[in-house]
Amino acid sequence: MLFPTLSSLLVSVSGVQGQSNVSEIPFYGRSPPVYPSPEGNGTTSPAWTAAYFKARSIVSQMTLEEKSNVTYGHTGPCVGQTGAVPRLGVPELCFADAPDGIRGQEFVSAFPAGIHLGATFDRQLMYAYGKALGDEYRGQGIHVALGPFIGPIGRIARGGRNWEGLGSDPFLAGIGGGEITKGIQDAGVISTPKHWLFNEQEFRRRESSLGEAMSSNVDDRTTHELYAWPFMNALRAGAGSVMCSYQRANDSYGCQNSKLMNGILKTELGFEGFIVSDWGAQHSGVASANAGLDVVMPNAAFWGANLTTAVGNGSVTLERLEDMATRLLAAHYFIGQDEDFPENGVYPYNVEHPINDVRHDHATLIRQIGAAGHVLVKNVNNTLPLKKPRFLNIFGYDADVKASPWNNPTRYGGGYEENFGWNTLNGTMITAGGSGGSTPPYVISPFKAIQDRIIADRGILRWDFWGLTPTVYANADACLVFINAYASESFDRTSLTDDFSDQLVNNVASNCSNTIVVVHSAGPRVVDAWIDNPNITACIFAGLPGQESGHSLVDVLYGDMNPSGRLPYTVGKKESDYGHFLNSTIDFSYFPQDDYTEGLYIDYRHFDAHNITPRFEFGYGLSYTSFQLSNISVSSTGADTRPFPPSEVPIVQGGHPWLWEVLYTVHTTVTNTGEIAGAEVVQLYVEIPNAPARQLRGFERVYVEPGETVVVKFDLTRRDLSIWDVVAQQWELQPGSYHLFVGASSRDVKLTGLVEV
Ligand SMILES: *[C@@H]1O[C@H](CO)[C@@H](O)[C@H](O)[C@H]1NC(C)=O
Ligand SMILES: *[C@@H]1O[C@H](CO)[C@@H](O)[C@H](O)[C@H]1NC(C)=O
Ligand SMILES: *[C@@H]1O[C@H](CO)[C@@H](O)[C@H](O)[C@H]1NC(C)=O
Ligand SMILES: *[C@@H]1O[C@H](CO)[C@@H](O)[C@H](O)[C@H]1NC(C)=O
Ligand SMILES: *[C@@H]1O[C@H](CO)[C@@H](O)[C@H](O)[C@H]1NC(C)=O
Ligand SMILES: *[C@@H]1O[C@H](CO)[C@@H](O)[C@H](O)[C@H]1NC(C)=O
Ligand SMILES: *[C@@H]1O[C@H](CO)[C@@H](O)[C@H](O)[C@H]1NC(C)=O
Ligand SMILES: *[C@@H]1O[C@H](CO)[C@@H](O)[C@H](O)[C@H]1NC(C)=O
Ligand SMILES: *[C@@H]1O[C@H](CO)[C@@H](O)[C@H](O)[C@H]1NC(C)=O
Ligand SMILES: *[C@@H]1O[C@H](CO)[C@@H](O)[C@H](O)[C@H]1NC(C)=O
Ligand SMILES: *[C@@H]1O[C@H](CO)[C@@H](O)[C@H](O)[C@H]1NC(C)=O
Ligand SMILES: *[C@@H]1O[C@H](CO)[C@@H](O)[C@H](O)[C@H]1NC(C)=O
Secondary structure, eight states, X not given: XXXXXXXXXXXXXXXXXXXXXGGGHHHHOSSOOOOSOOXXXXXXXXXXXXXXXXXXXXXXXXXXXXXXXXTBBOOSSSSEEBOOBGGGTBOOOEEEOOTTSOTTOSSOOOOOOHHHHHTTOOHHHHHHHHHHHHHHHHHTTOSEEOOOBXXXXXXXXXXXXXXXXXXXXXXXXXXXXXXXXXXXXXXXXXXXXXXXXXXXXOTTOSOBTTBSOOEEEOOXXXXXXXXXXXXXXXXXXXXXXXXXXXXXXXXXXXXXXXXXXXXXXXXXXXXXXXXXXXXXXXXXXXXXXXXXXXXXXXXXXXXXXXXXXXXXXXXXXXXXXXXXXXXXXXXXXXXXXXXXXXXXXXXXXXXXXXXXXXXXXXXXXXXXXXXXXXXXXXXXXXXXXXXXXXXXXXXSGGGSBOOOTTOOGGGTTTSSGGGSSOOTTXXXXXXXXXXXXXXXXXXXXXXXXXXXXXXXXXXXXXXXXXXXXXXXXXXXXXXXXXXXXXXXXXXXXXXXXXXXXXHHHHHHHHTOSSEEEEEEESSOOOOTTTTXXXXXXXXXXXXXXXXXXXXXXXXXHTTSSOOXXXXXXXXXXXXXXXXXXXXXXXXXXXXXXXXXXXXXXXXXXXXXXXXXXXXXXXXXOOOSSOEEEEEEEEEEOOOOOOSSOOTTSOXXXXXXXXXXXXXXXXXXXXXXXXXXXXXXXXXXXXXXXXXXXXXXXXXXXXXXXXXXXXXXXXXXXXXXXXXXXXXXXXXXXXXSEEEEEEESSSSOEEEEEEEEO
């Protein structure tokens, strides 16, 4: 009944079983059909070959029912677990949230959220994060970690889940996604990069009484260069699993979209592992099986007995069912989980159980990443670091953990948004809401950490966590104001500011000429209501730092750690600067549509293209010292630079192997010209012909002693310099000039260079 607008959008869907009936289009979509589903065969590496050999020999001994049993979720202590095959010794595989810590369990760590890790711009920390997380998952006997989170990447500024990912740039998210995947899997746990694909908004992300889920309509080039990009890194790093998303793409649901699963993921990117549905994201039995879905969670949904019936009547081939089971077990063996895997240690909080402390000394790492992800955005006249102050005023709801009915630790892990993050007036924010929230074993609040410092310095504090016009003590050395900006899975933010917090900051500043603002934020937070106030002498974007929040902050405030964090998104001067990326709450029709008409131009690419001056640009952040960049040089590695990689070379997981070859290296030097040791995040942006003016293609966080000079090296791979050619259906290295920009942010360019291909 509601089809007319859709049929006008139709593209060719002919020639494919089940997709030639126009009245079924809203269901099957107008996504290019790609069938049959490629069978995983383990040919992309010796480790996968060995894993497939084992998996096939087990699957070949299974009955039809046993093959089906491992493809769907069974009720158990985990958020999802596959069926066992006791007869053949195949265990249930346990799946668990979250990307920043094991959700809902005791004696586990609360790591900084993804957006905070992204702000470190530090590859080593990204790997260490994945490895530590993986060690905790494995310690709990969990086989499959539902992360890294590399999509959404933050197209919608108010997006409810942007904070779970590493930031609004595919290169940054890609490096993070690859390093985290490597870390998790080195610990013996299967990683699950998610969500495949286009999960860019929460508004109508699922079907509801309003109608079907939002359809993200994205052109082929943008799909490759922006949204699929970070997944390529995670696949290249060996990811054993990928989660398909709730949304529709070109009207076809993510978990039954053959173009996305059979086409891009399993053919073009050579994915050897299994695709698991997001929880409840399956919308059909036969269609999802044939489109490439391998495992459905958290229950059988449209499969179970119906899948075996479908195999019996020929709608789904036996080979497809066997491929599902084989892919799942191959990932299991690929990671080596068939030897010495710990007992499952996941329990509900209301059942008495043995203590299983899997935290090791991760608190140290959490504190370190926490500090490295703090972004200093304003610091007048060296207000910071603090110089052993003996009297501080502390204001704002975000300064301390609150005892409130909404903040009851016994409920962590029990549900969704009300249980995880802290929002306005609910206390300090260390994570945000929904399934991506962590479950802290304790929380070091800013108040606690500052108070400990003040005690050590024989000082005093005055505080007010509730008032909007708090009393300022004129004798204090500084006023610290703590505010936050919350977000959660399942809804998008309604604003990038809030009046209460802005008034609080201005009220304090009107009576305090040394006001320092700390913003815990789940994404961009517009600060123009007060950032230029001369009494505001410093401001820190403190992200979502995890359990050691206060310690990390104090390390930066007091200068034990010289800040080097950089914004992994753009902070505009006003909300309208984000244009149509601001408000996702737009389409209330039965089959809602979101056309990604901007193509590659999101976040800083959008601000650059429209010449909009942001308040703080992507990649921005201050230090307590100063750095000088000099002596850029570019050299060719001599690798083949023909426009297209040869088609006879077999694809490996992650795409054509040539895409990862280094074609050019860029060297530059960075000198610490100040008095204090610290790290600089050197960034490399490239202007590729026929692409946005500047795109991040390299970053290195380097520690430099005062007066010291360090050489920084960037590798530019074929993919870094290529565009996706929609006609050739290949990455293309265009002949021409590529301008390079090396600097301290996406706008603060210090050096330029040139590559001639
Ligand atoms: C198209 O599908 C509808 C509903 O499934 C069915 O009633 C109709 O007969 C089909 N038409 C053709 C030509 O197959
Ligand atoms: C969506 O449609 C566009 C335009 O036809 C096409 O370029 C793109 O590849 C399609 N993507 C999917 C996932 O169907
Ligand atoms: C293995 O699978 C890939 C992806 O479907 C395919 O390209 C390749 O030809 C297959 N190799 C063999 C030896 O079957
Ligand atoms: C299917 O999986 C369930 C849950 O692990 C298990 O109890 C049952 O024995 C399995 N069924 C078969 C036929 O192996
Ligand atoms: C099979 O499908 C029917 C109709 O779609 C559904 O009601 C039933 O629950 C399914 N059965 C199983 C075991 O999945
Ligand atoms: C085959 O079985 C599946 C699952 O029960 C069902 O959805 C489908 O309509 C059946 N197809 C035929 C041709 O009987
Ligand atoms: C910075 O300090 C100098 C010297 O104390 C003072 O003259 C100047 O006004 C200060 N600048 C600002 C912006 O406060
Ligand atoms: C605290 O958080 C809960 C759940 O998000 C919310 O319902 C409540 O309004 C918040 N309290 C205040 C005072 O903002
Ligand atoms: C978003 O836009 C819609 C449609 O224009 C409007 O109804 C809604 O109020 C807007 N929401 C916000 C939070 O601005
Ligand atoms: C500033 O301080 C004065 C005197 O202590 C007080 O009356 C006034 O309310 C304060 N202003 C604000 C905005 O807090
Ligand atoms: C800055 O603080 C001083 C001292 O409390 C106050 O007199 C002055 O009005 C404030 N300035 C602004 C712009 O708020
Ligand atoms: C500049 O870089 C080149 C090439 O890396 C190197 O040979 C040279 O020594 C460098 N000069 C300085 C002053 O660092």
